[in-house]
Amino acid sequence: MTKRKGQGGEMIGLVVIVLLLVVIFMVYIRMSSAPKLTTDDTRKGIENNNLVNSILNANLCPGKSMEDAIKAWGNGISVCSKDNMEDFIKQEAEVMLRGYYGAKYDLKQFELTINPISEEKDDIVLPTNLGAQGLSCKTGEGIIASDPKNIGFPVVAVIQIKTCLAIA
Amino acid sequence: MNKLHKKGMIEMMESFMVIFVIFILIGMGIFVYFKVSVSSTQETHADICLSQSAKIMAAITEIPDISCKEKHTCIDAMKLDAFIQLEQKEKNKVLEGSVCPKNITIEQIYPDEPEAKGPCKGLTNSPDFYKKCKTWSVFRPLTTVKSTWASRNIETAVSLYYPATDTYGIGKLRITVYSMG
Numbered sequence: 001m002t003k004r005k006g007q008g009g010e011m012i013g014l015v016v017i018v019l020l021l022v023v024i025f026m027v028y029i030r031m032s033s034a035p036k037l038t039t040d041d042t043r044k045g046i047e048n049n050n051l052v053n054s055i056l057n058a059n060l061c062p063g064k065s066m067e068d069a070i071k072a073w074g075n076g077i078s079v080c081s082k083d084n085m086e087d088f089i090k091q092e093a094e095v096m097l098r099g100y101y102g103a104k105y106d107l108k109q110f111e112l113t114i115n116p117i118s119e120e121k122d123d124i125v126l127p128t129n130l131g132a133q134g135l136s137c138k139t140g141e142g143i144i145a146s147d148p149k150n151i152g153f154p155v156v157a158v159i160q161i162k163t164c165l166a167i168a
Numbered sequence: 169m170n171k172l173h174k175k176g177m178i179e180m181m182e183s184f185m186v187i188f189v190i191f192i193l194i195g196m197g198i199f200v201y202f203k204v205s206v207s208s209t210q211e212t213h214a215d216i217c218l219s220q221s222a223k224i225m226a227a228i229t230e231i232p233d234i235s236c237k238e239k240h241t242c243i244d245a246m247k248l249d250a251f252i253q254l255e256q257k258e259k260n261k262v263l264e265g266s267v268c269p270k271n272i273t274i275e276q277i278y279p280d281e282p283e284a285k286g287p288c289k290g291l292t293n294s295p296d297f298y299k300k301c302k303t304w305s306v307f308r309p310l311t312t313v314k315s316t317w318a319s320r321n322i323e324t325a326v327s328l329y330y331p332a333t334d335t336y337g338i339g340k341l342r343i344t345v346y347s348m349g
Contacts, residue, residue: 013186017193024197031204043222047324054325057242058278059335096338099277100325 041138048140048161051100056142056159060092070144074116074156089114090124097126110163117155137164214347217268218320221343224263224272225324228341233262242327242336248274248304249292259307269309269317271344276302276328278338295332309346317346 056067061080066089072078073085082088097112098105105127114124142159228234229241234251236244251259263272276284281299288301313319321344328339 009183010186013190016190020190020193020197024193024200027197027201028204031201031208043225043322046222046226051325053241054327054338057327057336058338062333062335065336095280096278099280099338100340 044138044163048138048163052140052142052159052161055093055096058096067144070114071146071156074118086124093126110161113160114157116157137162217345217347220268221270221322221345225322225341225343229326231262236329242329244329244331245292246331249288252289252304252306256310260310263307269311269313269346270307271309272307273342274304274306274326274339276337277340298330298337313346317348319344319346
């Protein structure tokens with residue numbers, strides 16, 4: 001009879017221990033799976049759009065911006081006294097991107113594409129490698145129309161910057 | 169009698185052992201809970217700081233004290249120069265509180281002038297100032313940042329307007345957020 005009583009006490013003790021372990025485990029699971037505030041994606045989107053807008057606004061020579069240069073290239077005319085507009089745009093865009101990305105320029109985590117609507121012209125792609133590779137890519141875009149204030153005017157080119165997280 | 173006394177002692181020791189194990193488990197539970205909750209609070213603090221900085225990053229060109237609203241959304245270099253010379257407390261009012269220590273700088277990246285180095289404070293009146301200097305220190309943390317604090321950088325490009333020459337360049341806005349952790 002005493003032995004049975006003792007066994008009963010031990011069983012209660014075991015149940016209490018098991019219950020405690022379950023509670024601790026549940027608290028741990030709840031804490032570790034709490035939703036996190038992630039702003040990375042939003043930030044990346046803003047970053048790309050800001051970069052596209054800054055590139056388009058920047059003056060390549062007095063009175064002429066990158067946007068003007070792309071328009072001129074799309075329409076087959078030249079600005080800033082340059083004969084080869086494609087090379088000029090490429091060269092200046094590279095200076096801008098190298099300045100912005102610094103040492104990360106050669107890591108293939110981003111890609112700038114200037115895609116002219118005219119089929120006679122090739123896309124400008126920087127850096128000239130396999131392009132942005134990785135996970136979770138985000139794109140910032142700008143549309144260059146011959147007159148952006150008037151909706152009816154034709155689109156001359158589309159400029160895009162795609163950034164991706166590196167593959168581990 | 170002696171046998172019963174011995175048995176009672178053993179049972180009492182058993183009970184003490186069980187209570188001891190239970191206390192150890194409770195102690196471990198409290199420790200784990202405390203650890204998790206502290207790290208989760210630190211993470212939340214860092215996330216809040218980051219999202220606050222992302223907000224500044226998105227809206228910096230809209231701040232009337234430094235923005236130019238002529239053609240594009242951009243930062244006026246002359247206004248920026250005047251702004252960086254304000255008292256830290258004045259700047260803090262504009263840049264929304266100091267819950268999170270942060271460092272804000274703008275670095276000129278285009279036009280790319282190899283000779284340009286150092287801070288631009290007080291130089292923007294000259295039309296060719298961008299050939300001489302490169303950075304604007306917009307905001308510094310109000311509190312002393314300890315070397316053990318973690319830091320994270322967020323960066324974006326901003327359009328810089330130079331009123332003296334009526335031209336636009338590109339700047340790199342860098343916000344370094346510090347968190348205790």
